[in-house]
Amino acid sequence: MHSKSAHRGHNVWRAMLLAGTFLTVAGVAQAADPLVKACSKTGEFVIGFSQANNAEPYRQHVNDELTAAAKAVPQFTLQIADGAGSVNTQTSQVDNFITQKVDLLLISPFEASPLTPAVQRAMKAGIPVIELDRKTVGDPGKDYTAFIGGDNYKIALEAGNYTAKTLLPDGGDVAVLEGLPSSTPAVERLNGFKDGVKQNSKIKVVAEQAADWLPDKAQTAFAAMLQANPDIKMVYASNDMMAAGARLAAKGAGKEGQIKIIGTDGLPGPAGGIRAVAEGEWAATFTYPTGAKEAIDMAKSILLDCATSVEPTVTVATMAITPDNAKSLMGK
Incomplete structure (x- = not known):
């Protein structure tokens, strides 16, 4: 009788140990999942940027700073698409970037609500989305990867x-x-x-x-x-x-x-x-x-350093x- 219960106790103990091991392994696997599977220090990556409207001097300033920051990273190719102040144009650009399978999407949405579905499609396709300066509907870190901008x-x-x-x-x-x-x-x-x-x-x-x-x-x-x-x-x-x-x-x-x-x-x-x-x-x-430098730094940590998570909101300071x-x- 005694040995039977001891045996049962041993089995329970063994099952708990095994379960613990599986939990630990699962936990490690979960924690170590990079945001992008194909990330690598030596890989070459295409970053698509859907800009709200190139005609605005501020947006041209953003494009210039992004281009300069991306040039400093030999593994990055930056493609800038001009949304031309049109929600429809910007939506089709995002869809083009998804079809093209860009490695990361940057977007400054011309308007918040109409561009939310396009951002959701990119996220579903496994493309990290960094929103620059303007947000779509939802929460950074959940509905899109991150928001970078001034307050x-x-x-x-x-x-x-x-x-x-x-x-x-x-x-x-x-x-x-x-x-x-x-x-x-x-x-x-x-x-x-x-x-x-x-x-x-x-x-x-x-x-x-x-x-x-x-x-x-x-x-x-x-x-x-x-x-x-x-x-x-x-x-x-x-x-x-x-x-x-x-x-x-x-x-x-x-x-x-x-x-x-x-x-x-x-x-x-x-x-x-x-x-x-x-x-x-x-x-x-x-x-x-502009948040340009911060955006390229974040792209580096996602694509080159295989980050498992990034700061969902990065606020860049103003100056009077x-x-x-x-x-x-x-x-x-």
């Missing part, structure tokens, strides 16, 4: 704080030019700025309108705002292009130099915000980092470009 809300909040404390400490009427309302940065920048200026009760946001990131639309919208609200002292534009349009409207109304302008993007070059601040045309702009530092940043 749009925080950047605009800083612009609001700067307005409340430095530009208009005594208050006044303020206007906001919003980006394309169906894109996440437009909404986050609008809310961030409005929350930032709230700390100064003497500031009143008297007008806000979407100008879809475009300078001509911003010029028309701001001209109308100035007619309806002649006491506007400052305008916050959600990108540098709309800030340039707002300046033309102020000039047209005979108010150049009287209205303080803040842009967002802090682009280099003759048409960019850094020059506009350095030459006294605008009061400030806030850099919107003001009259204090703009001249020293020119040409950098």
Whole structure:
């Protein structure tokens, strides 16, 4: 009797040990699964990038920085497709990249919801997707591999704080030019700025309108705002292009130099915000980092280093470009 129960106990113990071994093996296998099966230090990899719209100077800036970062990695070939500001164009580009079996997909979605299914198809096909600057619907790390970008809300909040404390400490009427309302940065920048200026009760946001990131639309919208609200002292534009349009409207109304302008993007070059601040045309702009270097670094860890996971959200810091530092940043 005693030996039977001992034998049974031994079997149970053996089964538990075996189960433990299997669990351990399964655990190890699970933990060690790389995000891409064909990853290798010596492999050659194609990265497809679906860019929202090459016509925007900021997006060209992103393309330039991505191209430079990818060139530094001999194993990488970067293919950039221009979404041309069209959801349909961008969707078919993503599908082309899937058919082509690219090793990794980068995307800056022109609009969030319409491009969500295309991103899901890429993920189902086993292609890691890094979203740059704009998100589709869902959660990074689950519905797509990762999101890299600036914190749009925080950047605009800083612009609001700067307005409340430095530009208009005594208050006044303020206007906001919003980006394309169906894109996440437009909404986050609008809310961030409005929350930032709230700390100064003497500031009143008297007008806000979407100008879809475009300078001509911003010029028309701001001209109308100035007619309806002649006491506007400052305008916050959600990108540098709309800030340039707002300046033309102020000039047209005979108010150049009287209205303080803040842009967002802090682009280099003759048409960019850094020059506009350095030459006294605008009061400030806030850099919107491209995340290009971070995206290529993440691609390296996935494709070359066989990473089993990556940081789902990488936030790249902003910098305030003001009259204090703009001249020293020119040409950098």
